[in-house]
Amino acid sequence: MCLGIAMKVVEIYDGGLNGVVEAGGVKRHCFFHMVDDIKIGDYVIVHAGCAIEKIEENEAEENLKLIEQCLLGSEDEAGSV
Numbered sequence: 748m749c750l751g752i753a754m755k756v757v758e759i760y761d762g763g764l765n766g767v768v769e770a771g772g773v774k775r776h777c778f779f780h781m782v783d784d785i786k787i788g789d790y791v792i793v794h795a796g797c798a799i800e801k802i803e804e805n806e807a808e809e810n811l812k813l814i815e816q817c818l819l820g821s822e823d824e825a826g827s828v
Contacts, residue, residue, distance in 0.1 A: 751792040751799060752814065753807035756785055766794055785802060 748790060752775070754768035760772045768777045778787045790807035791798035802810075 749794060751794040752815075753790055753802060753810035754793045755807070756787055756789045756791060759785060759787060768798070794802075 752770060754770040754775070756766055756777075756779075757769045757774065758767035760766060764778065764780050766776050766777055766779055766785070768791065769775075775793070775813070776796065777791070777793055779791075779813045780797070782791060782798045782801050785791070785798065786793050790804055792802060792810070798809070
């Protein structure tokens with residue numbers, strides 16, 4: 748199974764082909780060669796170190812919320828035994 752994570756672009760270099768993305772306080776190097784017109788502050792879906800799609804901020808927030816629920820369990824599940 749493949750997983751793409753929504754991350755915010757925080758740094759761009761090498762003529763826009765490389766940069767740094769951040770999510771949840773974690774920063775990672777990212778290749779931007781598959782997505783056009785990347786700017787600092789944009790949100791992208793990152794898979795295997797490559798930005799594969801630019802998305803809106805609200806989509807990124809929903810993506811991260813769903814991933815967190817999968818990892819930690821939803822609030823409904825936490826209260827039931």
